[in-house]
Amino acid sequence: MAKVRKRTLPSGKTVWLADYTDVSGQRRFKQFDKKSVAEDWLTKVKRDVQLGTHVADSASLTVKEAATLWLAHCADAGLERSTRDAYKQHVDLHIVPFLGAKKLSQIGTPAVHAFADELVKEGRSPAMVKRVIRSLGSIFVEARRRGSVATNPVSDARVKVGDRRKSARPEIPSKPDLRAIIGAAAGKHRALILTALFAGLRASELRGLRWSCVDLKKGVVSIRERVDAWGEVGAPKSAAGERDVPLAPMAINALKEHRLATPNGPDGLVFPSAEGTALNHQNIINRIWKPLQIAAGLFTLDPERKDDDGNPIKVAKYNFHALRHAAASLFIEQKLSPKRVQTLMGHSSITVTFDTYGHLFEDADADQAAVAEIEARLLQ
Structure with a gap:
């Protein structure tokens, strides 16, 4: 039977011991300095034991241990390397320094909110805080799957960071800038930029992209593969990434x-390096994209940094992804309908399309x- 009893330690200090039996039938104890705190805690534990959702602190993993298991699960699930590296950074740089030693069973929704607030105080950006909190939630999901924790406190958290009225919109080059880019795109890299x-x-x-996936008669490219930042060939980012684009x-x-x-190199790549292999991403940025923008006059001067x-x-105005946003x-x-735009862009869901480009679908004239x-129909 669960109860709270008084206990005197060898030092002479009086404590209160919460005594109960967990869901596995094992007897457990937890020590408190005040009887009222012990009784409140035991009341909650008795309810959780009845619901089968209680995990004792002594049987719970630490956040660091659970995070290690989650990262291993991500690797086993075949997540792409860049995603796994981002998750590991969340764990190593943000989660473990603040929560690593804590037991999963000791973290509730208030602790999640406090963690988010602490990240903000330490200078993390709102976007980073949201990503880290999502990763923390995934750690709890994996721990719950393994039976190491009963609940996921992140699922009940409503973390609000920054001014939600200021949604981040992608940087889209203006039409004059796009015309300048097209005009400056010449030689062997013109096809890359225009595509x-x-x-x-x-x-x-x-x-x-391989020539076998380019139909110049129909004017269509078929996306079936991608090369990641480490030169590894694989399927597109998601199933929706496999698509045909005019x-x-x-x-x-x-x-x-x-x-x-x-x-025509051995791999049949449309945009190969001089050796016939896939282009290095940084080489595209530094040797093609930035010089092209400077030639087009799309740059600013950084007085804090000097050349030889x-x-x-000279700092280029746009990142390479801006061309995708422009498209x-x-x-x-x-x-084009939102669904068609989703298909052409290879977005995994229509939500991604609206979150990124929803403001572009607005039509003030149509709304008016x-x-x-509506007024005319109402008053007729």
Whole structure:
């Protein structure tokens, strides 16, 4: 029978011992300084034991131990390397330093909120805090699957970080800037830039694109593979990543010229390196994309940094992913449906499409026409 009893320690200090039997039938004890605290705790434990959701502190894993098991599970599940590395950073840099020694059973929803607040105080960005909290929730999910914890306190947490009214929108190059980029794209890299712009492919998909997946007669590229940041060939980011994307005439012509000028390497890559292997991502950024923007006049000067001649460093205006955002904005401008945009962009769900580009689907004129029609129908 569960009860609270008084106990005097050898030192003479009086404590209160909560005595109960857990769901496995094993007798457990927990010590408290105050009788009222012990009784409140035991009341909750008795309820959890009846529901079969109690895990004793002594049988619970620490957050660090559970995180290690979760990362191993991610590897076994075949998650891509960049995702696993990001999760490991969440664990090593953010979760373990604050919560690593704590038992899973000792963390409740208030502790999750306190953890999020502490991350903010330590200078983590709102976006990073949200990602870390999601990873913490996944740690609890895996621990619960293993029977190491009864509940997931993160699922009940409502972490609010920063001003939610200020949603982050992707940086999309203006049309004058896009025309400048097209004008500066010349030579052997023109096809790469135009394919990225008009098809909206991810950098990894461009690097893994093979001629066998390019139909220049139909003007379609088929995305079936990608090359990650470590040069490993694999399937697209998600099942939705496998798709067929139409090409603009300018991109088709550039690819035709590129096909004639590019040696057919052993891997049949459309955009190979000089050795015939997949291009290195950083080389695309540093040797192709940044110089192209500087040539197009799309840069700012950083007075804090100097080149070898003592001149301010030129900083390119856009990252390479901005070309993908530009493609999405052009699809939407042509009144393609959200579902079609999702398909062409290879998004895993329509939610991703709306979260990223929802503001571009807004049509103020159509909204005004709609409310005017509502008024007319109401008053007729």
